[in-house]
Amino acid sequence: MKIKIVILLSLFGVVSSFAQNTLDITVKDSHSDEPLIGVTAVLEALEKGAISDENGNIHMENIPNGTYKLLLSYLGYAPIETTFTFPLSQQSQGQTFAMVPQTEEMEEITLVSTRSTRTIEDIPTRVEVIAGEELSEKGNMKPGDIRMLLNESTGIRTQQTSATSYNSSIRIQGLDGKYTQLLRDGFPLYSGFASGLSLMQIAPLDLKQVEVIKGSSSTLYGGGAIAGLVNLISKTPEDTPELSFMANATSALGLDLSGFYSQKFDKVGTTVFASYNLGTPYDPADIGLTAIPEFDRVTLNPKLYWYLDEQTELLLGVNAIWEDRLGGNMEYVEGENVTDPYFESNETERFSTQLGFKHSFNDQNRIEVKNSFSFYDRIIAVPDFTFSGYQRSSFSELNYSKNSDNEMEWVFGANLWTEYFNDTREIESEALDQSYQIFGLFAQNVWPIDETLSLETGFRADFHSDYGAMALPRLSVLYEPSQALTFRLGGGMGYKTPTVFTEDAERVQFRNVLPIDIDQTDLERSIGGNFDINYKWIPFPGVTMSLNTLLFYTKIDDPMVLELDNGGYYTFYQPDGYVDTRGAEVNLKVKYGDFKLFTGYTHANVKQHQDGVVTDFPLVAKHRLNNVLMYEKEEKFWVGLEAYYYSPQQLSTGGTGQSYWIMGLMSEKKFGENFSIFLNFENFLDTRQTRFDQIYTGSLNDPQFLDIYAPVDGFVVNGGVKIKI
Structure with a gap:
C-alpha cells in the first residue's frame, strides 16, 4: 500500500x-x-x-x-x-x-478633407483612405500615374475615353466623370479643360494619402462633387529628412523615373518632387493602332514651408508639367512615312501655384488662407482638325475653425472660384469660350451628442455669375453602439455648371462641338444619400474580419447631353428628365497571420430618364468584383494576387459589351529599410477588348472609334527599384 x-x-x-x-x-x-x-x-x-x-x-x-x-x-x-x-x-x-x-501612427489616418480634428473612425462623413503600405503597393503597379490607385477601389472606375491616347476620367458609382471633383491638397487644380489628361499626369510618389468621399460633398468644396471627390494629399516636411528615388520599366518599353526630397529645419521646410515619364508606342493586338501612345513628360513640384512661429505656417508651392503625347497609326508614330495617317496628338503645359497660410490662436481656434492660380495650355490635333485653347483659373479661400475634443467643432469660410477658357482657333462661331465666377459661403458643424452618437451638418450658399444663387444643405449621422459596430447615414445636395469639357466631347476631340447657350440651359442639380454599416469581429482565434456595406442613391436633374445633329455638329442640350444611380458596395477584409484578403463587390444601377424613356447609362458594369489576396512579411517582402470581374456593359450604340476578368500578380522584396525591388505582372490573362470585340470601324486611315469598355493594352510586366537615403 x-x-x-x-x-x-x-x-x-x-x-x-x-x-x-x-x-x-x-x-x-x-x-x-x-x-x-x-x-x-x-x-x-x-x-x-x-x-x-x-x-x-x-x-x-x-x-x-x-x-x-x-x-x-x-x-x-x-x-x-x-x-x-x-x-x-x-x-x-x-x-x-x-x-x-499613439499620435505618430494615428497621423496616417487623420483626415484632411473634412477639416476636422477627428480621425477616420470618429467622423460622421464616410471617408475612404488609401495610405501607408496600401498606397505604396498600388503605386508600384503604375508609378507614372494614379489610375491604378483608384481603379482598384470598390465603387470607383477610371474610364478610358480615347482608344489611342489613353485619356481617362474618374467614375464614382457609375456616374459620368464630370461629376467627380479631383483636388490636390484641397485645391481644385484639375477642373474644366485641365481635366482631360489629369489622371495620366499625376504620379503617386509624393502622395501621403488619397481620400475619397462618395456622394455629395458640397459644403467645403463646392457643388461640383456630385458623385464624390478625390483629394490627393501630398507629403509634408518631417523632422526626419527623406530622399527617395523610384525607377520603373515596363515590357511595353515604358520608363518612369521619379525622386522626392523632404526636410524640416528650424524655421523652414521643403519638399521637392520631380519625375520623368516616357512611353513608347505599343500595339499588342497588331492592328496598326497604338494601345499605349508615345509620350514624353516632365514634372516638377517644389514647395517651401516657412514656420514663422509655433502657431503660424506659410506655404508656397508650384506645380509644373510639360508633356507631348502622340497616338494613332503605329507606323506614323514610329516615324515612318505614311500616306494620310490617323493620329491624335496632345501637347500640354500645366503650371499652378499654391499659397497657404495657417495660424492657430490656441489649441482650439485656427484661421487659414488658401490661394491657387492655374495656367493650362493644350493643343489637340487629329487629321484635318486642331483644337487649341488655354485655361486660366483661380481659387481663394478664407476659413476659421474651432475644434475641441469633447465639444462641438465648427468651420466657417468663404471662397471664390474663377474659371476662364479661351478657344484660340480662328473660327469664332464655333469658339468654346467660357468664363464664370462662383462666390461661396459655408459653415460646417460636428456635434458629439454623446459617446455613441455624433451629428455633422453643413450648409453652403453659392452665387454663380451666370446662373444665380444656390443653397446646398448636407447632413451626416454617426452611431457607434460599440467599437465593433458603426452606422453612418448621410446625404446632401449639389450642382454642376454646364460645361463642354465632358467625356463625350473629349472622345471626339471637341471637333464640331458647338458652345453651350447659357440662356437656354440651367445648372445640373443633384440630391443623394448613403447608408453605411461597418462591423468588425473575431470569428475564431487568430482571424480578424471586417465587413462594410454601403447603400447609395443619387439623382441628377436636367443633365447635359451631347447630341449629333443632321448637319454633323454636336450640340449640348438638357432633355426633360434625369439620371439616377442606386446600388450597394460591400467590402470584406480578412486577416490571418501574414495573410490578408480584400474582397469588394459593387452593384451600380445607373439609368437615364429622358422624355419618358428609361435606358441604361452606357459603360457601366452593373456588377463588379475586386479581390486581392496578400502575403506579407513585415519589412521583408510581400506578394499579392488580384482578380477583378466586370459584368456586361450597355454600349452607346445600343449593343452590350462582353464580361471579362482581369488578373494580376504583384510583389516587392525589401533589403533593409532603404532599398527594395518590385515586380508586377499586370493583366497576365491578357484580357483585351481587341481579343473579343472591335475598337473601331472603317479603315485604318479613317477609323470610327467605338466605346472602350475593356483594357486595350493587355498583359504588361513592370518592375523597378525604390531607394531611400
Whole structure:
C-alpha cells in the first residue's frame, strides 16, 4: 500500500511540473475606456498568440509554468510589454490593460478633407483612405500615374475615353466623370479643360494619402462633387529628412523615373518632387493602332514651408508639367512615312501655384488662407482638325475653425472660384469660350451628442455669375453602439455648371462641338444619400474580419447631353428628365497571420430618364468584383494576387459589351529599410477588348472609334527599384 502511495505522489509531481495554465485579460482604450477589438497578444518565448474579441477579451490556453514576457500591440496605439509568472496569482488573472493612442501612427489616418480634428473612425462623413503600405503597393503597379490607385477601389472606375491616347476620367458609382471633383491638397487644380489628361499626369510618389468621399460633398468644396471627390494629399516636411528615388520599366518599353526630397529645419521646410515619364508606342493586338501612345513628360513640384512661429505656417508651392503625347497609326508614330495617317496628338503645359497660410490662436481656434492660380495650355490635333485653347483659373479661400475634443467643432469660410477658357482657333462661331465666377459661403458643424452618437451638418450658399444663387444643405449621422459596430447615414445636395469639357466631347476631340447657350440651359442639380454599416469581429482565434456595406442613391436633374445633329455638329442640350444611380458596395477584409484578403463587390444601377424613356447609362458594369489576396512579411517582402470581374456593359450604340476578368500578380522584396525591388505582372490573362470585340470601324486611315469598355493594352510586366537615403 505504501508503495502505491509513493508511486501516485511521484506521478502527481511529474504532472504538476508540466502543468498547463490559462491567461484571461482585457484591453481597452485609455481615453474612451471602450474595449479594443483586434489587439494582438504574443508570448514571444512560446510563440503563442491570441487576438482580442469584440469585448476586448483575450484568452490563451496551454501555457506551461514559468515566467514569460507578453507583448500587446495594435495599430495606432503604443505597445505594452509586461511579464507574467505561471501559475498566476488570483490578482494577476483577469487584469485590464489600457492602451494609449499613439499620435505618430494615428497621423496616417487623420483626415484632411473634412477639416476636422477627428480621425477616420470618429467622423460622421464616410471617408475612404488609401495610405501607408496600401498606397505604396498600388503605386508600384503604375508609378507614372494614379489610375491604378483608384481603379482598384470598390465603387470607383477610371474610364478610358480615347482608344489611342489613353485619356481617362474618374467614375464614382457609375456616374459620368464630370461629376467627380479631383483636388490636390484641397485645391481644385484639375477642373474644366485641365481635366482631360489629369489622371495620366499625376504620379503617386509624393502622395501621403488619397481620400475619397462618395456622394455629395458640397459644403467645403463646392457643388461640383456630385458623385464624390478625390483629394490627393501630398507629403509634408518631417523632422526626419527623406530622399527617395523610384525607377520603373515596363515590357511595353515604358520608363518612369521619379525622386522626392523632404526636410524640416528650424524655421523652414521643403519638399521637392520631380519625375520623368516616357512611353513608347505599343500595339499588342497588331492592328496598326497604338494601345499605349508615345509620350514624353516632365514634372516638377517644389514647395517651401516657412514656420514663422509655433502657431503660424506659410506655404508656397508650384506645380509644373510639360508633356507631348502622340497616338494613332503605329507606323506614323514610329516615324515612318505614311500616306494620310490617323493620329491624335496632345501637347500640354500645366503650371499652378499654391499659397497657404495657417495660424492657430490656441489649441482650439485656427484661421487659414488658401490661394491657387492655374495656367493650362493644350493643343489637340487629329487629321484635318486642331483644337487649341488655354485655361486660366483661380481659387481663394478664407476659413476659421474651432475644434475641441469633447465639444462641438465648427468651420466657417468663404471662397471664390474663377474659371476662364479661351478657344484660340480662328473660327469664332464655333469658339468654346467660357468664363464664370462662383462666390461661396459655408459653415460646417460636428456635434458629439454623446459617446455613441455624433451629428455633422453643413450648409453652403453659392452665387454663380451666370446662373444665380444656390443653397446646398448636407447632413451626416454617426452611431457607434460599440467599437465593433458603426452606422453612418448621410446625404446632401449639389450642382454642376454646364460645361463642354465632358467625356463625350473629349472622345471626339471637341471637333464640331458647338458652345453651350447659357440662356437656354440651367445648372445640373443633384440630391443623394448613403447608408453605411461597418462591423468588425473575431470569428475564431487568430482571424480578424471586417465587413462594410454601403447603400447609395443619387439623382441628377436636367443633365447635359451631347447630341449629333443632321448637319454633323454636336450640340449640348438638357432633355426633360434625369439620371439616377442606386446600388450597394460591400467590402470584406480578412486577416490571418501574414495573410490578408480584400474582397469588394459593387452593384451600380445607373439609368437615364429622358422624355419618358428609361435606358441604361452606357459603360457601366452593373456588377463588379475586386479581390486581392496578400502575403506579407513585415519589412521583408510581400506578394499579392488580384482578380477583378466586370459584368456586361450597355454600349452607346445600343449593343452590350462582353464580361471579362482581369488578373494580376504583384510583389516587392525589401533589403533593409532603404532599398527594395518590385515586380508586377499586370493583366497576365491578357484580357483585351481587341481579343473579343472591335475598337473601331472603317479603315485604318479613317477609323470610327467605338466605346472602350475593356483594357486595350493587355498583359504588361513592370518592375523597378525604390531607394531611400
